[in-house]
Amino acid sequence: MIIRQLSVFLENRTGRLTELTGVLAEHDINISAFSIADSTDYGILRMIVGKPEIAERVLRERGFAVKVTDVICLIIPDKPGSLHHALEILSENGVPVDYMYAFASAEGRATVVIRTDEAQAAIRVLSQHRLELVRAGDIYQL
Amino acid sequence: MEREEMRKLQGERLSAMVRRVWNTVPFYRRRLEELGIQPGDIRSIDDLSKLPFTTKQDLRDNYPFGLFTVPQEGIVRLHASSGTTGKPTVVGYTKQDIAMWSEVVARSLTMAGITASDIIQVAYGYGLFTGGLGLHYGAEAVGASVIPISGGNTKKQLQLMVDFGSTALACTPSYAAFLGEAIMEEKIAPGDIRLKAGIFGAEPWTEGMRSEVERLLGLKAFDIYGLSEVIGPGVSMECSCQSGMHIFEDHFIPEIVNPDTGEVLPYGELGELVFTPATKEAMPLIRYRTRDLTRLHAERCECGRTLVRMDKCVGRSDDMLIIRGVNVFPSQVESVLLEMSETRPHYLLTVDREHNLDTLEVQVEVEEAFFSDEVRELEGLRKKIQSAIASMLGLTAAVRLVEPGTIERSMGKARRVIDNRKS
Known part of the structure; x- marks a missing residue:
């Protein structure tokens, strides 16, 4: 249920993001989801990729600062109120969310990537409410 | 040697040296005459403060051989400093000077525990720079096996370090750190590195950098000090107590003076280090101003040596930046970064002037071990560095956080400052 997310420190320089996507393309690594948190001088790129171990290694070899963080991925129907329902469950159970991002897919479903310090608790309460969580093996192929 | 005995020896050597330059160096004779000093006036070490200073400018004015006391036939070696600001500074050595230099470097290596059974990798640059050849001759005098690999070519450095089983490494501290990181990157097993002592100098470094290098290379790091004008490396050296560098004051007579007034300061006070290399034949200097700021201590060291000790230099006044009227040494920024274990000491200071106001930007590489994937933590780190x-x-x-590996690495002396106000 725990998914390995890669975070990369990127300076705000023209072409830097392109270098990164180039390295991944070169090694035939697919990006399933990503988001960027930015400040004035730098950004943190967070992404879920196929073959995360290989991605981590090749990015490091090219001089990127890479960190692996554990996240969970929740699948919800792509319709009003479903994200609210999931977040309510987390907040009622006192599970904090550090950050999250989401993407909708063609089949009327949306995937929500959630970073929390209490991943196990989140998995437990979400499963209790019969919400669908993505298994590691599945998401890397999304 | 007791202090009084040392002072007597220094006085004899000083007085002989002044007589010698009076007779052989027109520049010094003129200087002394202007001050109304006759060689006979300099009888003991107490008379040292009567003598005029020699500055780097004097060396430039007498470029290239104006301060030599012997004809060219007597000179067996020439070294020169990089002339980044104008003409290079030239120094000459007689056969006896090379022997004396080898001896002080040999004493230095002995302080670091190096003997004939050691294999020393000399990764200082060989050539006009005194580092490489200085260490080389000293190491041979000790009887150690010398690998004269010079600087650069990191892969070769590591290969020979492992294959030959080098037990000592001599280079700049920044290159030592660079080699240490390369060992990690190449995933060389710690057991394959046999280094036990490092002889590092030629640039300022901090205690934090010492522990970093000691950790990376698994050795004990010793600070060696020197400057080509005085002899080269081997003017002073740390013993195993690592509490200051012992000055070989039987050859190089030290003083600390107020950098503004030239007044001699007592032991323990911070000021500019001045050397009179009295036994040097080819180019003895009278009270040479090093521009290095430090303190001297006369108490007997725990190791038993009575030689005066100097602290690590606070900075070279050449490196000193004046930013908005404040004196800034790059080493101060380095020590701040090293105290914060999160960052490794790869940094660059950029000084600029905007609307007549000086600005300072510090670029710091983000260490992967600390790199958080949360903006607020990185901002917290940035602010912590800024306030420190x-x-x-x-x-x-x-303070600007930059990606690892983006600040230029150096093989020789590290470039830590870009001052755009000068261009």
Whole structure:
């Protein structure tokens, strides 16, 4: 249920993001989801990729600062109120969310990537409410 | 040797040296005459403060051989400093000078525990720079096996270090750190590295950098000090107590003076280090101003040596930046970064002037071990560095976090400052 997310420190320089996507393309690594948190001088790129171990290694070899963080991925129907329902469950159970991002897919479903310090608790309460969580093996192929 | 005995020896050597330059160096004779000093006036070490200073400018004015006391036939070696600002500084050595230099470097290596059974990798640059050849001759005098690999070519350095089983490494501390990182990157097993002592100098470094290098290379790091004008490396050296560098004051007579007034300061006070290399034949200098700021201590060291000790230099006044009227040494920023274990000491200071106001930007590489994937933690790190620098310097600097490996690495001396105000 725990998914390995890669975070990369990127300076705000023209072409830097392109270098990164180039390295991944070169090694035939697919990006399933990503988001960027930015400040004035730098950004943190967070992404879920196929073959995360290989991605981590090749990015490091090219001089990127890479960190692996554990996240969970929740699948919800792509319709009003479903994200609210999931977040309510987390907040009622006192599970904090550090950050999250989401993407909708063609089949009327949306995937929500959630970073929390209490991943196990989140998995437990979400499963209790019969919400669908993505298994590691599945998401890397999304 | 007891202090009085040392002072007597220094006095004899000084007086003989003044007589010698009076007779052989027109520049010094003129200087002394202008001050109304006759060689006979210099009888003991107490008379040292009567003598005029020699500065780097004097060396430039007498470029290239104007300060030599012997004809060219007597000179067996020439070294020169990089002339980044104008003409290079030239120094000459007689056969006897090379022997004396080898002896002080041999004493230095002995302090670091190096003997004939050691294999020493000399990764200082060989050539006009005194580092490589200075260490080389000293190491041969000790009887150690010397690998004269010079600087650079990191892969070869590591290969020979492993294959030959080098037990000592001599280079700049920044290159030592660079080699240490390369060992990690190449995933060389710690057991394959046999280094036990490092002889590092030729640039300022901090205690934090010492522990970093000691950790990376698994050795004990010793600080060696020297400058080509005085002899080269081997003017002073740390013993195993690592509490200051012992000055070989039987050859190089040290003083600390107020950098503004030239007044001699007592032991323990911070000021500019001045050397009179009295036994040098080819180019003895009278009270040479090193521009290095430090303190001297006369108490007997725990190791038993009575030689005067000097602290690590606070900075070279050449490196000193004046930013908004505040004196700033790059080493101060380095010590701030090293105290914060999160960052490794790869940094660059950029000084600029905007609307007649000096600005300072400090670029710091983000270490992967600390790199958080949360903006607020990185911002927290940035602000922590910023406030630590502000309290150290009394000056607000803009701190910018940059990707690892983006600040240029050096093989020789590290470039830590870009001052755009000069261009």
